Amino acid sequence: MDQTDYKILSIIHDNARITVSEMSRMIAMSQPAVTERLRKLEEQGIIKGYRAELSLSKLGKHTTAFVMLKSNKCKEFETFAEAAPEIVDFYRTSGEYNFLLKVVTETSETLENFLETCHTFGFSSTLVVLSTRFEDKMLLQDVMG
Amino acid sequence: MDQTDYKILSIIHDNARITVSEMSRMIAMSQPAVTERLRKLEEQGIIKGYRAELSLSKLGKHTTAFVMLKSNKCKEFETFAEAAPEIVDFYRTSGEYNFLLKVVTETSETLENFLETCHTFGFSSTLVVLSTRFEDKMLLQDVMG
DNA sequence: GATGAAACTATTGTACC
DNA sequence: GGTACAATAGTTTCATC
Numbered sequence: 001m002d003q004t005d006y007k008i009l010s011i012i013h014d015n016a017r018i019t020v021s022e023m024s025r026m027i028a029m030s031q032p033a034v035t036e037r038l039r040k041l042e043e044q045g046i047i048k049g050y051r052a053e054l055s056l057s058k059l060g061k062h063t064t065a066f067v068m069l070k071s072n073k074c075k076e077f078e079t080f081a082e083a084a085p086e087i088v089d090f091y092r093t094s095g096e097y098n099f100l101l102k103v104v105t106e107t108s109e110t111l112e113n114f115l116e117t118c119h120t121f122g123f124s125s126t127l128v129v130l131s132t133r134f135e136d137k138m139l140l141q142d143v144m145g
Numbered sequence: 146m147d148q149t150d151y152k153i154l155s156i157i158h159d160n161a162r163i164t165v166s167e168m169s170r171m172i173a174m175s176q177p178a179v180t181e182r183l184r185k186l187e188e189q190g191i192i193k194g195y196r197a198e199l200s201l202s203k204l205g206k207h208t209t210a211f212v213m214l215k216s217n218k219c220k221e222f223e224t225f226a227e228a229a230p231e232i233v234d235f236y237r238t239s240g241e242y243n244f245l246l247k248v249v250t251e252t253s254e255t256l257e258n259f260l261e262t263c264h265t266f267g268f269s270s271t272l273v274v275l276s277t278r279f280e281d282k283m284l285l286q287d288v289m290g
Numbered sequence: 291g292a293t294g295a296a297a298c299t300a301t302t303g304t305a306c307c
Numbered sequence: 308g309g310t311a312c313a314a315t316a317g318t319t320t321c322a323t324c
Binding site: 012017045054059133140 | 157158162190192193194195197204209213230233234235237238239240271276280282284
Binding site: 029030031032033036 | 308309310
């Protein structure tokens, strides 16, 4: 992992569909060399995958919330969470609550329905997102220039 | 937005670096037709962008936490948050706390330092992530098959 | 108005320096 | 890590349904 690798990660984090040729022009390195570095970053698991970022609102999902849940039915809840289309992110946490979920629904009514279901597993507390200032900021801005 | 568009979104959400030819084979449609649909999905803003998903731990970031903050210094805090490399996601929320941050640091010590800085802006409550079960689940599994 | 076919351009993978 | 070339993918145009 040198400065060139950081540059590659930064570029591809910003635009995962960029071609290797275009990248090689940006960082002044030959195309096969960039391909090889990219392959190694994937192989080492530093790059876990490539994802399209979709617009929630344009897909009819107008409500985002974070749900903290206190439950002792851990196994059952995890099985439920896997299958629940509303839950996009799923974390286990320390503290009063043992689960944190990022939940995306059509409206606040669909969120309400979802929360009712959650209450069969335990107690919850919900933060409704009013606006998203930014998401998925590049991690390496401290390592780079 | 028909079933074909949903298929394209699902495929590209799963692997943003897939080629159009490969996609066209998967959904049994000509390459120019898929290219055109992809262009429209981007133009309409349904696809907001493409990102590489990086391994936090392999980049030396071993601690993830969600920080809820209650602050009346909103403008100052937003300026700070933009520049803070630790804050990867930044939301405004309803309820007792007006900000929710996803924070990624090297260790719990660096998290502690970060929280001290946060306290200059207001009161906070922190959930430390023990493990991530899944993140960025495909949104459209209810719309699709 | 969107799809399919074909020619043309760009990118990628491979072999070698 | 670079260069050259063959194989593959992407783009553009035009005909078609």
